[in-house]
Amino acid sequence: MRIGFIGLGNMGGPMAANLVKAGHEIAAFDMMKPAVDKAVAQGARAAANAVDAARDSEVVITMLPAGAHVRQVYLGDNGLIKAIKPGTLVIDSSTIDVATARDVHAAAKIARLDFLDAPVSGGVGGATAGTLTFMVGGEESAFARAKPVLEKMGKNIFHAGGAGNGQAAKICNNMLLAISMIGTCEAFVLAEKLGLDHQTLFNISSTASGQCWSLTTYCPVPGPVPASPANRNYQAGFTAAMMLKDLKLAQGAAHAVGAATPLGAEAAALYSLYESAGEGGRDFSGIIQMLRGRAQS
Ligand code: NAD
Numbered sequence: 001m002r003i004g005f006i007g008l009g010n011m012g013g014p015m016a017a018n019l020v021k022a023g024h025e026i027a028a029f030d031m032m033k034p035a036v037d038k039a040v041a042q043g044a045r046a047a048a049n050a051v052d053a054a055r056d057s058e059v060v061i062t063m064l065p066a067g068a069h070v071r072q073v074y075l076g077d078n079g080l081i082k083a084i085k086p087g088t089l090v091i092d093s094s095t096i097d098v099a100t101a102r103d104v105h106a107a108a109k110i111a112r113l114d115f116l117d118a119p120v121s122g123g124v125g126g127a128t129a130g131t132l133t134f135m136v137g138g139e140e141s142a143f144a145r146a147k148p149v150l151e152k153m154g155k156n157i158f159h160a161g162g163a164g165n166g167q168a169a170k171i172c173n174n175m176l177l178a179i180s181m182i183g184t185c186e187a188f189v190l191a192e193k194l195g196l197d198h199q200t201l202f203n204i205s206s207t208a209s210g211q212c213w214s215l216t217t218y219c220p221v222p223g224p225v226p227a228s229p230a231n232r233n234y235q236a237g238f239t240a241a242m243m244l245k246d247l248k249l250a251q252g253a254a255h256a257v258g259a260a261t262p263l264g265a266e267a268a269a270l271y272s273l274y275e276s277a278g279e280g281g282r283d284f285s286g287i288i289q290m291l292r293g294r295a296q297s
Contacts (some may be wrong), residue, residue, distance in 0.1 A: 091116045095166060127153070139162075236283040237284070
């Protein structure tokens with residue numbers, strides 16, 4: 001298939017490379033020329049701009065930093081909505097606010113495009129390995145068209161419902177993750193003060209009611225889960241800055257619909273403090289260091 005891919009950064013670059021490997025013809029565009037050059041070296045064709053990447057493509061995929069970029073690329077002057085042929089499948093995999101996703105869906109519907117919001121989890125490692133999780137919002141028929149393409153970049157492909165529901169699933173999940181991570185960190189900090197060692201708490205809680213992913217897969221202290229970032233001085237992984245971005249999106253959405261999310265608000269405040277301390281580039285599980293009240297473990 002001819003696929004236009006716009007946004008070839010840390011995530012988009014390897015995702016586009018996996019589509020080339022799967023035999024698709026990729027027209028690649030990014031504002032940064034080195035990103036395009038890299039995609040060309042991996043077998044893509046360089047497009048002159050976003051419209052050039054999208055115009056003759058059967059599928060268009062965008063992977064951009066935030067809602068403002070998505071708005072500009074789709075709805076701005078020379079925006080993609082006006083340039084793409086009716087009937088084209090269009091997938092935005094950026095993590096953005098639900099309101100922008102729904103606005104682009106509405107404009108795409110008028111232009112008779114099959115648009116999906118399809119944010120991912122799994123990070124750069126998942127993008128490179130082709131094992132991302134996609135959370136997809138939009139029409140069932142568009143989802144059915146997209147699934148074989150998404151399967152070339154991901155392992156778990158979920159249809160989360162109508163327009164914007166992919167973004168909704170992503171921010172609800174990540175808000176839950178942040179809260180569970182902070183809770184797990186607090187339990188270890190309290191255990192340390194009480195003289196209960198890490199491995200013992202892990203052995204008990206991982207088989208008791210405190211069990212959760214933040215504990216059993218991504219344990220924030222070194223030792224119990226050898227692959228977790230705690231074992232490499234909290235080298236990311238999933239950065240605290242990325243987590244803060246998603247928590248702010250969750251808070252924006254909660255305010256917009258009047259949902260009470262006091263722990264989500266507290267998690268956003270704590271990650272904001274952690275980022276202000278200069279730790280935004282560290283893995284999000286490193287927040288345990290701040291909760292201990294000292295910089296190093
Ligand atoms: P990135 O900053 O590395 O890449 C974004 C790319 O978009 C850049 O290369 C930039 O030059 C390009 N770009 C910006 N505006 C553009 C425009 N108008 N036209 C063309 N190109 C443009 O970001 P990333 O890490 O690849 O993340 C992309 C999205 O995926 C974000 O929304 C992020 O929240 C989400 N995400 C990232 C991760 C991760 O671990 N990095 C994990 C899950 C989700």
